[in-house]
Amino acid sequence: MQKIGIIGGGIRGHMYAKSLQHFPGADVRAVSDLSQATAEKTADAFGLAAYTDHRHMLQEADLDAVIVATPDFAHRDPAVDAAERGLHLLIEKPLATTAEDAAAIEAAVRKAGVECMVGFENRWNPAVRRIREVAAAGELGQVLTQNILLSNTWYVPTEMLSWAARSSPAWFLMSHTVDVATWVNGRTVTSVDARGSRGQLAARGVDTWDVVHALLTFDDGTTANLTSTWVLPDSMPSIVDFRLQAVGDRSAVHVDLHEQSVRHAAPTASASPACSGTRSTEGCRGRPRGWCSTSSPA
Structure with missing residues (x-):
């Protein structure tokens, strides 16, 4: 059973939580969003723990993997932070909107030796x-x-x-x-x-x-x-x-x-x-x- 957290509880985060309900072996446990109302809405819909700081979620929730469903420009920090904690990653497309952010995510993933996939559905x-x-x-x-x-x-x-x-x-x-x-x-x-x-x-x-x-x-x-x-x-x-x-x-x-x-x-x-x-x-x-x-x- 893979224990999963979602960073970004809006349209895409909600969609991932809903989809994973139908996937054997997936156990979505927590969601984080800068908006408390958004985090709580998705958490309440699927019985998850809600956070407004993804770093707190990474520290407190027992996770194996993280889905990064934040806006296009905001993938770097949550992806790097999750990789540094040894968590596997699914990152919404595009991977990043700058070459610097893409390189930082790649470096963190390679250093940690975790799996990373971009969500080209x-x-x-x-x-x-x-x-x-x-x-x-x-x-x-x-x-x-x-x-x-x-x-x-x-x-x-x-x-x-x-x-x-x-x-x-x-x-x-x-x-x-x-x-x-x-x-x-x-x-x-x-x-x-x-x-x-x-x-x-x-x-x-x-x-x-x-x-x-x-x-x-x-x-x-x-x-x-x-x-x-x-x-x-x-x-x-x-x-x-x-x-x-x-x-x-x-x-x-x-x-x-x-x-x-x-x-x-x-x-x-x-x-x-x-x-x-x-x-x-x-x-x-x-x-x-x-x-x-x-x-x-x-």
Whole structure:
């Protein structure tokens, strides 16, 4: 039985606590959040001990591992502190928002010899896994290019995230798509060319990028095109728009999470639902499936 503490009791921390209720061998014992009300809300919901200082939780709770679910910019201190106490780590993406913070976390993990994983939950997304499976089986052949769009409506940066100005569509969303692109083709990124625009969110009091585009070049010379925005209309059917296309020299796969569909264009074309059943926060077929559904943002 793994004894687990959660640092960051907001949307993601609450989600982890809920998901782990269904995971054999997981014993979530405590949650910490700078907001006492937030810590107590999550603690009360799942019968946990509540703390407002993660260092007190690490000292007092008997833990084997910690989930760091704090905002994007606030991963370093809790991750380093937990590693120094010999606790294994699951850290929300992105790992960090500065190279210095990422290096400090890596150094602490290596020195302590603990396990550390970044929470790229799209590796458990049935649609993304389908693309990975097709690529890994060689059905795509050489992956020549990928086009991946992952965006949110205005709601996410203006209402859902109080700290959006300290993040961006690149940190919050494109961290996912960079991981997906490299996971699908199995290549290493050698260069990145990125452009973006800003001004609309700033006019609403959130001074960060509206749109970010990135062109990744891999070690075999192939490319991936990524786009993430935080300015989709709130009238969209979901707060998340997620579309992926991988084109190989043998076939191509297209995923549209709005339509919950996967299309594989090979010598014989096929189409299938990405997830048969509900699109609620309970995941596919009414039960958690290890990734966030389209009604829950990244």
